[in-house]
Amino acid sequence: MTESNVTSHEDLLPRAIALHRQGRLNEAEDTYRELLTADPNSPDALHFLGVLKHQLGQSDLAIEYIGRAVELEPAHAGMHSNLGNVYMESGRLAEAEACYLAAIELAPDFADGHCNLAVVLRARERPAEAVAKLRTAIAIDPNHCEAHLNLGQIDRDQNDWSSAIDHFRAAIRGRCSSGLRDRGTQNLVAALCRAGCADEAIAELRAWLDAAPDNPIAAHLLAAMTGNGVPPRASDDYVKTTFDLFAASFDSVLEKLHYHAPKFVALRFEDFARGLECKPVVLDAACGTGLVGELIRPFAQTLVGLDLSPQMLRRAAERDVYDSLLEAELTGYLQTTDSRFDAITCADSLIYFGELEEVLCAARRVLNPGGFLCFTVEKIPPDTRLRDFELQAHGRYRHRASYVRRALEQAGFIAIQIEDMHARAEAGEPVASLLVTARISAPAEESSRGSVGQTGSGQSRPELYPSV
Template structure:
């Protein structure tokens, strides 16, 4: 039987997973032809699969000594060395492979991986970027580059590559909610809308799918987020809300409220204070020094449960905010709404109700997200994030129209979205007699 036929039979056993028989066949072949390069190489691979690493590496090195023209052989050697923690030697193997084939994304990714392990981060990043440039949809390199960038706190770019990896096929087992988020992060709003549309087809009564579909299509935009949407959203995220919003997203709403109040009010605990849309009570430590009576209102029972754990509120009320305010007449000296009005588009009704619920010369403090453009016909817009943003002119006009005098205004980045800063505004106004 010719050597090639013998080798083909050995390789067939190897591919079929019959590695013991394959090893025997490779060795029999090498007994007859000690310099058969492919038999040496694949015996090395089988030996590695059997846990015999030392002889495995020896066989592949012998094959390379006989024929150093195969990048795949260097790659196999590099992978075996990597699995055994011999990263510096693996780097040499992958580098040798790339000298033979500099356009192979897998080789660049493997080199990046060992450089990453060697803590040579700039070089690892370069290697990963080479991999992505040669194969833009190569998931391992996209994920590795995302992880490396995250380690260096390059969150915005990291999220971009992570989302590019996430939207690669197969998609069948990936939640439509997460796919929608990944697509809109990539600026692929039409694809995000398709995900939310499919989600809504599967769950016609799902308020999250409905709200985000509207946010992506811009069709039939509501004047505020629905109660069902808010309850579903915040009940779901209540448990980890603080760590995600403050820790991961850099939310600074309470800091903005603190700064605005410190400029104009004495913290002498003599005010009736409403924390409107209090959530888990992030603003409670800021508001408590001003409060004779501190009330928190929120639509989510689970968020209120977390707020109660702070033991800073005198009263916590589960209610939709406008409905609650409708029942209040000159009941509060200070009303705050931090990150609450981002779920309202049209603020005309709630400003009227705030004015009604404030005592004469009472104070209104709130934060919003700022529109990216001054020219917003309605004065607000629903963004693909599912939150509303507002223009400065719209807010100042509403304050004036409802009998408020603007005391302080502050612009800053109120949070980060996929590592990208979100412009925000904070306002402090006084109700005129």
């Protein structure tokens, strides 16, 4: 190999890393591969190509590439830690823990390693060990944003609002990415609200907006807190930003909150599907990570998942239960698509809508005769003096049952059933919600045969108040 070729190959790694940081992933991948063609055992190229593959949702390949890098350079703590990150986000917690332990054994002052290990320990329900590791991370780096954020969340889960607030404030003062700073501020605002400090929460939101005037989360939460400029539904930017940030921890967080909405939506869909001669074509609207899709797949001929968040869709793809996945805003898609469906499921998506008329009319448009709709919303108690819906301080809407029924009727739905349920727990308390099912008219000949959407005879409906 000539000297010029060696120099050229040495230039490839910094060029690939620069492309990677700029988000030009296809070009970065091509450059990493060019380097690996010249030097198949380049640990840095293997490592960063693995990180890139994980970003693209190809976690198995990421593990293969980073694992090879670790074999070639076993004393590199950062490689062990990144391999742990992939295992963690793939739900392989024991392997993630082993990687993080290896990282901090190699580099005892590696604050990120201690923090990452704490996240796994927390997920494995070992909170005391997690707290100890987070305190170690902070002792190494007092301004470690993510360590303070995680400690604040542990305090929040224990209803220790004062300590949680202190840690969240420390998190947003630390050195961290804009995404982590946003998460920290959002957690701080929520903790201040729970502690009864609404004025301080509003002040934090105003400061957030002053620093980032276009931030959709700050704008939405300020409207929720003050009641000024409340939108008819959450903006696309708010939903996309919120769930892109939430995607990695979505399933584990909701499991801790005893999240039952997908199960109940799936049960009602199963009631519908069992009465059909053929399996239905289904749209899982706002499918998230695929919690509903996984449950209804056995009863669907074709299952399409739709979501606005690319990171949530990436998680959904890993479940391998959808025939196709689409990135789009729900109402716009329903108003413009040429596709038609026998059923639409929608678990906890319409909690980001205030006005329901437009989205329900759009849903009616794409349903075949005899079609079925099932969704959940949070419930306004009937004895409260509120209008048809309200935007709550945490950013979700809740609705009056009478309004939900009226909006469905106006959209042309029939056979409307609205049941009380508890979708999840929040701060240890069940969240009052509504499970809604509705149909559209079937042709007379289909109705007379009883072949479209008839519930199986003798099937009882399960209790909708699971313990939390």
